[in-house]
Amino acid sequence: MNWTDIGHIDDIPLRGARCVKTPGFTIAVFRTGENEVFAIENRCPHKAGPLSEGIVHGASVTCPLHNWVISLESGQALGADEGAVQTFDIRNENGALSILIATPMMVAAE
Template sequence: MTEWIELGAVTAVPLRGARCVNTPSGKIAVFRTAENQVFAIDNRCPHKGGPLAEGIVHGTSVTCPLHNWVFDLATGEAQGADEGSVRTYPVKVENGLIFIAPDVLIAMAAE
């Protein structure tokens, strides 16, 4: 059974916004949609390395602030004519707190 690591209160992530979590191998962007869904993806756009947590959240997508690439928050896949993807991470919300599985962080550190 996987033990989950608490990242903090869901309310610490604004609606249609994001916060970054530092890990041993980089930053993960944790997003909260207008519908209160929570997603986690790499914070680095594969196009030019833009900080996705600073992008615009719309529906279940985020637009990179540097060159307007759009990524699906659930799958990490680029949308429209853009190609590529960002890594996604499983998160859950319980009792108003966001959790991520530690095996995700361990796997990232090993890469």
């Protein structure tokens, strides 16, 4: 596994997300209002909603389909909901972002 450069933190709006595609799935890279960066699978555990299109609040994202709240830190559904998404290690070195995944990247950012 290698760290793969995926762009700069300024490419992601505050409380927003960008997607990184891999051969098997899409990763959503989120930037919180506090400039923290998290990477999780872009697929809600409930009905596979696109988490990258959800509302970021604190260190969580609300799925745009059915309002499930997912922790950006753990990938776990919060509240009464159950399920989880995969999380990925992400590095922020002076704004330059890189991600650690087992499969090579196909597309950098969307």
